[in-house]
Amino acid sequence: xxxxxxxxxxxxxxxxxxxxxxxxxxxxxxxxxxxxxxxxxxxxxxxxxxxxxxxxxxxxxxxxxxxxxxxxxxxxxxxxxxxxxxxxxxxxxxxxxxxxxxxxxxxxxxxxxxxxxxxxxxxxxxxxxxxxxxxxxxxxxxxxxxxxxxxxxxxxxxxxxxxxxxxxxxxxxxxxxxxxxxxxxxxxxxxxxxxxxxxxxxxxxxxxxxxxxxxxxxxxxxxxxxxxxxxxxxxxxxxxxxxxxxxxxxxxxxxxxxxxxxxxxxxxxxxxxxxxxxxxxxxxxxxxxxxxxxxx
Amino acid sequence: xxxxxxxxxxxxxxxxxxxxxxxxxxxxxxxxxxxxxxxxxxxxxxxxxxxxxxxxxxxxxxxxxxxxxxxxxxxxxxxxxxxxxxxxxxxxxxxxxx
Numbered sequence: 001x002x003x004x005x006x007x008x009x010x011x012x013x014x015x016x017x018x019x020x021x022x023x024x025x026x027x028x029x030x031x032x033x034x035x036x037x038x039x040x041x042x043x044x045x046x047x048x049x050x051x052x053x054x055x056x057x058x059x060x061x062x063x064x065x066x067x068x069x070x071x072x073x074x075x076x077x078x079x080x081x082x083x084x085x086x087x088x089x090x091x092x093x094x095x096x097x098x099x100x101x102x103x104x105x106x107x108x109x110x111x112x113x114x115x116x117x118x119x120x121x122x123x124x125x126x127x128x129x130x131x132x133x134x135x136x137x138x139x140x141x142x143x144x145x146x147x148x149x150x151x152x153x154x155x156x157x158x159x160x161x162x163x164x165x166x167x168x169x170x171x172x173x174x175x176x177x178x179x180x181x182x183x184x185x186x187x188x189x190x191x192x193x194x195x196x197x198x199x200x201x202x203x204x205x206x207x208x209x210x211x212x213x214x215x216x217x218x219x220x221x222x223x224x225x226x227x228x229x230x231x232x233x234x235x236x237x238x239x240x241x242x243x244x245x246x247x248x249x250x251x252x253x254x255x256x257x258x259x260x261x262x263x264x265x266x267x268x269x270x271x272x273x274x275x276x277x278x279x280x281x282x283x284x285x286x287x288x289x290x291x292x293x294x295x296x
Numbered sequence: 297x298x299x300x301x302x303x304x305x306x307x308x309x310x311x312x313x314x315x316x317x318x319x320x321x322x323x324x325x326x327x328x329x330x331x332x333x334x335x336x337x338x339x340x341x342x343x344x345x346x347x348x349x350x351x352x353x354x355x356x357x358x359x360x361x362x363x364x365x366x367x368x369x370x371x372x373x374x375x376x377x378x379x380x381x382x383x384x385x386x387x388x389x390x391x392x393x394x
Contacts, residue, residue, distance in 0.1 A: 203390045
């Protein structure tokens, strides 16, 4: 466990006055506060460090102890015992609406060693909402296609309904399933981000699907009927126009991906025809092609 | 809005130990909608998280209401841009796979 230089954290000299500590804390807190840096874990960690430094340096008793024993944190416990024997107790320094992202478990091991589990924190704590939890749910594209139930394990098992059409990277909020509140405060929320993998022959862009269809030369030239697979496992018969060019795109309306939370509505399916030239031609076939070539 | 989805301002301010005027100011800036039913004023329960965030900005970070208004606007823009990034990233993935 390493010594933490709280003065360095708040970018202050050791001679800093209470007013300077308060000013430095406010300045850095505004910069790194999680409310102003949503979804930024680096800012959250930095803010916790700033908060911890302020917790120590803004409390005269803690600051005195830190200045005396800071580098020899192992002696902190001995100090604490001696202090308790003298019947002294840490008193509330009163004051501000002290932000904490969770139920007070965000201090470093160093802090806990020096000041104990609760850190001798202020007596009358206001109620705090529990910490919001971020989690990821891995889905396949097939799973994202249909509304279904999933069971998540975040501390406890939660059964959720995943609506069809959810997008890769999309985050939903599940209220009240985050960390427990402190001092009787409400629980935080669970923010669930969907990570969707795709090993199908279809590519997704929003609600639309894209796929390539291989056409043999003769169907492309003369036209004809083909049957293609749709994403839901169905089959669709299509008429290919004569003289269809390579890379021709065809739209199948309503055969794409379900639109999120819009029952019965779907995006479109785009087909790209890839014309495949014949190989291993027989002598007769070669002659026929030559004949065709000579007619041009 | 059903009454079960609301919390009275009196109850809210007592619980959080804040002045009524703070919520009034949020309303003036368009950051909060206060609902009046039979002369009792309420805030929607679903807005509590937002109000808590405004409280932290105001009471802990000493940001005034003008600042909170500007920050809220920028955060909304940021959320919208993040959503756009997700959509564009997914679209880019499709082209990279080709």
